[in-house]
Amino acid sequence: MADCRQSTLVDIVQIQNCNLHNLPENYSMRFYLFHYLVNPETTRCAVLPGTNKICGYVMSKIEEQVQNKKEDPHGNVTSVSVLRTHRKMGLATTLMKSVLRSLAEIYDSPYCTLHVRKSNEAAKHLYHCTLGYEVDEVVRSYFADGEDAYYMKVPTKREQFKHVCPEIEQLREVFRQKKAAEKELEKEKQGDGKGGLLSAAKRRKKK
Template structure:
């Protein structure tokens, strides 16, 4: 049985391995460590018999933290589930756990993420199952030059926030 729990420092090699198997973006261990230590309550792993089979790495966006009129916003840095564990709802469960922590711990009003324009499965998950909408397109966002959809979801007072507490 797959267990979802808060990520720990000792999970980082498993998270990185999951990323290397599934995503074209490869991050250094320093990258994972920085985000995990910056907001330890926001990142989760899916674990099956001690093996990391999925993860979400998240943070709070603090680009506008000096502006009093801006509401707190979470940011999904990376989400990955091993191929043999897909279509089991793990990505959705990881997202929901992280969104609940963003809202509950940090008072986030919304969450944003980037997704490759070619990644139809992820786009569908975010749009159709989690209530995200396309906010913008960032040209050449990825290292290979592919564009990214910038997607956002409200975490309060909407159908999306109801999904986040399922």
């Protein structure tokens, strides 16, 4: 049985190789690197014991803005893949549950979304029957070959998980501090803009 763990930067090459061998939706190395650097805690891989060979992975991220949708920031699974030689072992389920937990505990994600091909019965069974995803809508011609996709959601409430380890709590605090700093910076920018307008108005009055 493979061990599931958080991915590292060194794993990216093997993750891309796993993707190329299993899925028609492929990505550039630049995409993988950006994805990892933005949300490193939400990429998981399955590694064979005693080796460093990756036989499966899940990539996810925090979706800050969704085009044409009024949705709050939430988790989104970008890609899931397990080598054919290691399927039917529960690896995809373990990887997905690990990612959903990270999204809930670290990022306070209210729910997680994904797109799945309408014809992919095995994936739909995993998402719906095992993980509790529900179809939110059908997206026409979502994939490059024109196939429709199911847009699916599942709640990721932190209360679902009984135990939070100290490492997770530390990561959560780092994320909170990062978001707080971003909000303060945004306020300062807005304040500078207003201050500039007020100063200009005062100068016009003096003239």
